[in-house]
Amino acid sequence: MENHYKTLGVKPGASAAEIKKAFRNKAKKFHPDIAGSSHAGAMRKLIAAYEALSDIESRFHYDKAYAVYAKKTGFDYRRWLNEQEDPASKAKLVFYELLHLEEIRAIEIWRENGGLNFNMDKLLQRDDWMDCQYILAEELDKRDNCFEAFKLLAALLAEEHRRPYFNLFTPEIKKYVKSMLKKRLKPQVDNETWISCMESLLGIGFSKHEENTFNDYISQALSEIRAGK
Numbered sequence: 342m343e344n345h346y347k348t349l350g351v352k353p354g355a356s357a358a359e360i361k362k363a364f365r366n367k368a369k370k371f372h373p374d375i376a377g378s379s380h381a382g383a384m385r386k387l388i389a390a391y392e393a394l395s396d397i398e399s400r401f402h403y404d405k406a407y408a409v410y411a412k413k414t415g416f417d418y419r420r421w422l423n424e425q426e427d428p429a430s431k432a433k434l435v436f437y438e439l440l441h442l443e444e445i446r447a448i449e450i451w452r453e454n455g456g457l458n459f460n461m462d463k464l465l466q467r468d469d470w471m472d473c474q475y476i477l478a479e480e481l482d483k484r485d486n487c488f489e490a491f492k493l494l495a496a497l498l499a500e501e502h503r504r505p506y507f508n509l510f511t512p513e514i515k516k517y518v519k520s521m522l523k524k525r526l527k528p529q530v531d532n533e534t535w536i537s538c539m540e541s542l543l544g545i546g547f548s549k550h551e552e553n554t555f556n557d558y559i560s561q562a563l564s565e566i567r568a569g570k
Contacts, residue, residue, distance in 0.1 A: 345390035345403065353404070353418040354433050356466030357395065364391040397472055401440050428454065432464035436473040444480040451477060457492055462500070471497060471506050475514070487525040488534070494518050495541045502546040515547060522558075532562040 346353050349363040364387065371383045393403045419441075422434040431454045438447035451459055462470045474497050482490035494514065501511055527535060539555040539562075547555070 343386065343389070345393050348386050348390040349394065354422065354437065355394075357468040358466045360391065360394050364395070397440075404440060428459075429464045432459070432461040432470075432473075435461065435477065436465065436469060439473060439476045439480070447477065448480060448484070457489060462496075468506065471500065475507075482521060482525070485525075487521055488529050488538075491518065491521060491526050491538060492541075495538070495545070499541075499545045502544075511546070515551075518542070519551070532566050536562050 346355070349355075349360060349367065351359055351363045355363070367387050368384070371387055392399065394400045419434070419437060422430050422437060425431075431450060435447045435451050435454075438444070438450065461473060464470075465473060474493050478490040478493040478497070481487075481493070494517070498511075498514060498518065501507055501514070505511070507514060526538065530538065536559050539559045542555050543552055
């Protein structure tokens with residue numbers, strides 16, 4: 342089995358930005374136009390490695406196979422991350438566990454490190470953080486932790502509005518958020534928290550009609566507070 346991480350010269354936990362940078366640097370060295378046709382094979386291996394690791398889905402499938410390979414070679418990336426005490430390694434471990442279908446363990450690590458107060462956006466590369474944040478929110482919502490899921494998704498949409506990453510997938514995220522509001526989020530929070538949640542959805546890319554709906558929810562909640570409900 343080809344070790345794509347070794348080919349690119351990065352560790353198994355490398356971020357998307359690190360993988361891209363490594364590919365560009367190696368491509369300059371091995372490109373046939375620069376190094377000659379004798380390096381065409383090395384360039385093909387480099388391209389294959391980049392294609393496997395730059396896409397989140399293909400990297401997920403490769404990592405499953407790589408985990409077996411890494412075990413045979415004596416390097417256990419999960420174990421190494423577990424042994425580290427710094428917050429950045431813990432954030433990487435959350436993402437690693439999510440990608441390897443260890444969702445419950447990922448949530449445990451996330452909560453052990455502060456949950457909603459664990460600022461993974463400051464510890465992971467932006468692309469990795471956004472992917473991790475979305476997957477984590479989905480898994481929390483599946484386990485009826487709707488408020489935590491909502492907070493993660495609202496922060497994600499705010500960042501997406503500031504500088505797009507998900508692009509064509511963004512409408513699906515917005516649709517997902519709207520689907521959880523009345524049925525799953527509202528029963529889990531009090532009126533003050535509900536108002537705060539609705540306010541967090543204003544000015545982050547929803548339509549005027551959608552914002553009017555959020556404002557209606559806020560007005561209804563304020564009326565209930567005044568009525569002592």
